[in-house]
Amino acid sequence: MSARRTPTGAAVLQPQVTAAITEAVLDELAGSGYGRLSMEAVAKRAGVGKSALYRRWPAKQDMVLAAMAxxxxxxxxxxxxxxxxxxxxxxxxxxxxxxxxxxxxxxxxxxxxxxxxxxxxxxxxxxxxxxxxxxxxxxxxxxxxxxxxxxxxxxxxxxxxxxxxxxxxxxxxxxxxxxxxxxxxxxxxxxxxxxxxxxxxxxxxxx
The missing domain is CATH 1.10.357.10 (Tetracycline Repressor, domain 2)
Structure with a gap:
């Protein structure tokens, strides 16, 4: 049985990038709080583009709770x-x-x-x-x-x-x-x- 291949054009989520974003989310939460946290600030702190966040989570709430979990x-x-x-x-x-x-x-x-x-x-x-x-x-x-x-x-x-x-x-x-x-x-x-x-x-x- 052949191994499943990633569909052409599909984003490959790199674990190290996800880990960096998670750390950035937690730092932003601790410093700014949920209400003032922005996707832009998280992306900047993690050193990635906003698209890297949205490929993983559809909204801020999903991203925050994934990081806290x-x-x-x-x-x-x-x-x-x-x-x-x-x-x-x-x-x-x-x-x-x-x-x-x-x-x-x-x-x-x-x-x-x-x-x-x-x-x-x-x-x-x-x-x-x-x-x-x-x-x-x-x-x-x-x-x-x-x-x-x-x-x-x-x-x-x-x-x-x-x-x-x-x-x-x-x-x-x-x-x-x-x-x-x-x-x-x-x-x-x-x-x-x-x-x-x-x-x-x-x-x-x-x-």
Whole structure:
């Protein structure tokens, strides 16, 4: 069977050019923010023509989210340390490292603010960045269920929210100091909260 040939006239996307553009996008985002970022500025910083950008992405939003996903998704591990405690520690450390990454710390709050004004951007962020990262965390939680460390009916979506929320609140919202013991304390709370089944709430009929 003959190898597939690139159609005559089709653009061949060179990986090194894509990498240079991605770096330029992240630098421009960190420096100027999403609203002021322009394709012209990215092309100039990357040392390419605007056509090189449009051959890869149809619009600014697609380019920005592709660059952020390239940076963010690999920073979300799917650990298998052999215990839920160990896996939670790895996941929480990774969330903290992601949120305190020099580029992410400057870019993410701006993108979240922009997504509040643009439902389309919010949806795309969830699909390209949020869901892939959550899928990796869900893998660790499913392993814990298989090991018998979590109940089979564990609400994975709620559990994933609980994993990221304390770290996000502390790092992004409060900008509080990152004490060494903080993540360990969060792990202990999560272990108690996730593995203990609380009795269902019942509403008493009025007499």
């Amino acid at each position: 390239e940076l963010s998704v690999p920073m979300a591990p799917a650990p298998d340390t052999g215990s839920l405690r160990g896996d939670l520690r790895v996941v929480l450390t990774a969330v903290q490292d992601w949120l305190t990454h020099p580029r992410v710390a400057r870019i993410l709050p701006d993108l979240i603010a922009e997504s509040g004004r643009s439902p389309e951007l919010a949806t795309a962020m969830a699909e390209l960045i949020g869901e892939p990262r959550r899928a990796r965390g869900a893998t660790a939680l499913r392993r814990a269920i298989e090991r018998g460390e979590l109940p089979p009916d564990t609400d994975l979506e709620l559990a994933l929210d609980l994993l990221a929320a304390p770290v996000y609140w502390r790092v992004v919202a409060r900008r509080a100091p990152q004490e060494d013991h903080y993540l360990e304390s969060v792990v202990e709370f999560l272990l108690r909260g996730l593995s203990v089944r609380a009795p269902a709430l019942t509403l008493e009929e009025p007499e």
